[in-house]
Amino acid sequence: MRAQPCLGPATTVADAAPAPPCTIVIFGAAGDLARRLLIPALYNLAARGLLSDRLGIVGVSRNVMPDEAFRDTVRAALRNFATDAVEPDVAEALLGRLFHVAGDFADPETYRRLTDRLADVAGRFGTDGNVLFYLATPPAAFAPIVRNLGASGLTREKGGVWRRVVVEKPFGTDLASARSLNAELQTVLDEHQIYRIDHYLGKETVQNIMVARFANGLFEPLWNRNHVDHVQITVGETVSVERRGRFYDATGALRDMVPNHLFQLLALTAMEPPTCFDADAVHTEKAKVFDAIHRFTPEEVATNVVRAQYGAGTVTGKPVAAYRESLDVAADSRTETFVAMRLLIDNWRWAGVPFYLRTGKSLAARRTEIAVGFKQAPYPLFRNTPVERLADNVLVIGVQPDEAITLQFNAKVPGPRLRIDGVRMVMEYKDYFRAAPSTGYETLIYDGMAGDQTQFQRADYVEAGWAVVQPILDAWRARSGDGLAAYPAGSQGPREADDLLARDGRRWRPVS
Incomplete structure (x- = not known):
């Protein structure tokens, strides 16, 4: 079968039938x-x-x-x-x-x-x-x-x-409360009646992760421990706690963002191909990812998880008060507004590949992305060229504010000498697909009416996600008086988060 030519920019047309009455x-x-x-x-x-x-x-x-x-x-x-x-x-x-x-x-x-x-x-x-x-x-x-x-x-x-x-969301505040809520709902409802929503799953670029992986022979053969060096998942926010101090001071960045938003991005990045795009098939593969994540001991939490709280600073040119000065926040609050962690997935595909996750408020820029860093090509061929190191090969899936897929690779700089530099190929959704502006909830509401649970969460993997987070909560509770780093509002986050990657000889992509 001959491949069909690319016909250029396409207009997205809602060719689906109206939802049922x-x-x-x-x-x-x-x-x-x-x-x-x-x-x-x-x-x-x-x-x-x-x-x-x-x-x-x-x-x-x-x-x-x-x-x-x-x-x-x-x-x-x-x-x-x-x-x-x-x-x-x-x-x-x-x-x-x-x-x-x-x-x-x-x-x-x-x-x-x-x-x-x-x-x-x-x-x-x-x-x-x-x-x-x-x-x-x-x-x-x-x-x-x-x-x-x-x-x-x-x-x-x-x-x-x-x-x-x-x-x-939030669907529980820890493993026990998630189990309790599931039990209460399932006393009244069958699982097929429950639609646990995470609005991140309504974003076009998030839904496109599976398409990019499983519909392209270019990527899927490389999507494993043999070729991937590491993965970074970032959900950075410029907003401060604002007027949500009462809620946020009792919740923190870990509970608020990791078991839902970040773990959804992690699951889509790391899951095995489902047998089909049926909801149960997709959910089963996501659940396997969470089951395979290495559970931390208290000692491992101290070395693999960073928590921090923002102090006074400037975000996008505007002064921001320290978190502890926010309305309804305790003056001696130990609540984290930033969390970073190094996770390992103990399965055949990902053994030994670190997944670095981070999220925080009052950072330098609003940025949500998944960056898949590939292993370096052998260097000896280029040892006599004027380059200190080859540019990283990285595939970046941008979720917000810029919905795009970017591939960075090495190319020769024009000229008589062999000089190498990193270049980027960018596919921006707004340029290629003239999609109508949306809130991110349209697809999810439509799927709810249509009875499609694929983009929603199933009880077992909600609990499996909390099972990963619970040892972190327990370790923090046991040493509540220490381990909280600081970072100024408008920065990239705490130095301790940089150290988390530096120990492995890696560095975070800038939040910019």
Whole structure:
């Protein structure tokens, strides 16, 4: 078979069918997540023709307001947070499908009113009785909401009618709480009804990791310990803790970012090829990655994990106060705002290849990327050339803010002498694919309605991820008075994180 020629830039067209008929119920409909991300995502799906004509949307919040007042708040959210220009006809058609139920999430009466409203919406729009419940609430509300949904019969599936529940992160705060939450949800719901969401998995470049690996004979043969020297995964943020001090001081960078965002990127990078793109096949391979990660002893935590907290500094030209001066943060807080670690995956593909992970707040730049560093070519051939060392061969998958795939390799500098320098080939999504702006939630909401759990998390590998993190939490708790490094806001992070790689003769890619 002859390869087809590349036809140049392509326009992404939503060729998928509209999602099945259903009602979307958003608990926490008046909150930031709903206003800033979910509502704009639903509008984007409507604008692309991916919502059913038989769709209803019910918001549940503690605010007492009639349907029209709720529609006004959603209309304002679209004005303020839409990712692109809002088409009035599309917006008004969507708003006409919105309804509101007021009540406390712990009050059974709220669910009686919700039951009545769902019946009314089903009659108006012909939703077939299908319901997607989205828990856009604080984690403490997850279990009580699901218990009440079960007690009111709203999670019961029969006669081809489906009921699904989308649960936001954080999914637990340690291994014990993750197991407890899973057990509570599974008391009411079957696993096929639970959609544990991580919005990172909705980003196009994250979804493209498997395509880049498994659809290209160029990369997959090299994707192993024989050719890969090491892997760096970075999730750097310029934002400080801002007004989230109460939450963040009880959570920290490790709990907030590693078991979800960073481990999702790790799993996609390290997993074996699934037998197909079925959800269970993909989830099984991800779970194998977490099971294979070497578990730290307390002594190994001290040498392989760095935690740090930002002090006063300047980020993107603006002064930033020290973390301990933030609102609702203890003056003697030991909470980490930065964490870096060196992990080993004890399986045939990755034995001996270090995976370096880091994430932090108030860093020099906002940057999320996966960098796969390949082993150096033999140097003797170039020993008489004026070059101190060959440039690293690195494949970089940029997730944000720049969605791109970059390959760095060596090339000859033009001229009569043999001079070598590193060059880069860059494929930027915005240049090649004229994709519409998005919140990152569009694909995940659509998949939830369509019943595709591939981009969501399964209970066993959520717990397997926490099993990797738990020894770190235990070691930190045992030596709470020491081991916290410092870094100025606006920097690359603490010196101790640099030392983590320097011991192996490597260095971090700049956060810039």
